[in-house]
Amino acid sequence: MSEQHPKSYNILPGPKMGLVTPDYLEAVAAAARKHNIPLLKLTSAQRIAIGGHTPEAAAAIWQDFGQTEGPKKPVGIHYIQSCPGVQWCKFGRQDSPVLGKKLEALMTIPLPAKAKVGVSGCPMSCCESFVRDLGIFGKKNGWTLVFGGNGGGLPRIGDIIAQDLSDDGVIALAEKCLQHYAANARKLERTARFMERTDLEQFKGAVLGG
Ligand code: SF4
Numbered sequence: 001m002s003e004q005h006p007k008s009y010n011i012l013p014g015p016k017m018g019l020v021t022p023d024y025l026e027a028v029a030a031a032a033r034k035h036n037i038p039l040l041k042l043t044s045a046q047r048i049a050i051g052g053h054t055p056e057a058a059a060a061i062w063q064d065f066g067q068t069e070g071p072k073k074p075v076g077i078h079y080i081q082s083c084p085g086v087q088w089c090k091f092g093r094q095d096s097p098v099l100g101k102k103l104e105a106l107m108t109i110p111l112p113a114k115a116k117v118g119v120s121g122c123p124m125s126c127c128e129s130f131v132r133d134l135g136i137f138g139k140k141n142g143w144t145l146v147f148g149g150n151g152g153g154l155p156r157i158g159d160i161i162a163q164d165l166s167d168d169g170v171i172a173l174a175e176k177c178l179q180h181y182a183a184n185a186r187k188l189e190r191t192a193r194f195m196e197r198t199d200l201e202q203f204k205g206a207v208l209g210g
Helices: 022-034 055-064 096-108 167-184 191-196 200-208
Strands: 009-011 040-042 048-051 077-082 115-120 134-139 142-147 159-165
Touching: 022 055, 048 055, 077 096, 096 115, 096 134, 096 167, 134 167, 142 167, 159 167, 159 200, 167 191, 167 200
Parallel strands: 077 115, 115 134
Antiparallel strands: 009 048, 040 048, 134 142, 142 159
């Protein structure tokens, strides 16, 4: 059995946006015990990772969840984060988990580079919406969409593209932003670098016009 490098890790199937049921957590705990995984990591992407295991153990755990790791997906939205939003947080203005779930429809759009999405239920932006490729946060009158943020080695605050959007409006605009980026960015160019060399008003004209 080949050893996986101790610094490598695999993401478990589910959960999305950090939402878990007691049944899911019990299944994870049972699988971890069965495969002698001593430690699991809750990642910044609100998922659960297992590290320091063998490739065989990872495959076996996936099988315990009734899934196989399968072929790598095309480059696109890497993950969607969501905060608790108006249902659970006293500061919430909009329902971020519900919007996050709806945004999953955009995960099939092929992109030049990976993109991260953060949906926050209010301007406090607990999902760091200003430093996500696609950031969204709620206010009393609707959603604000921010594009081109990055929290990595060369951080960038994203640009506000539009405000006071409905659920349908923000999803439609998010799709237009991603499609425009996909059509005009260089291969492997993240949204932050793309927006740095793009005229903001032209970008807005392209995604908001018509
Ligand atoms: S972003 Fe706002 S609604 Fe979401 S968890 Fe933070 S304070 Fe609450």
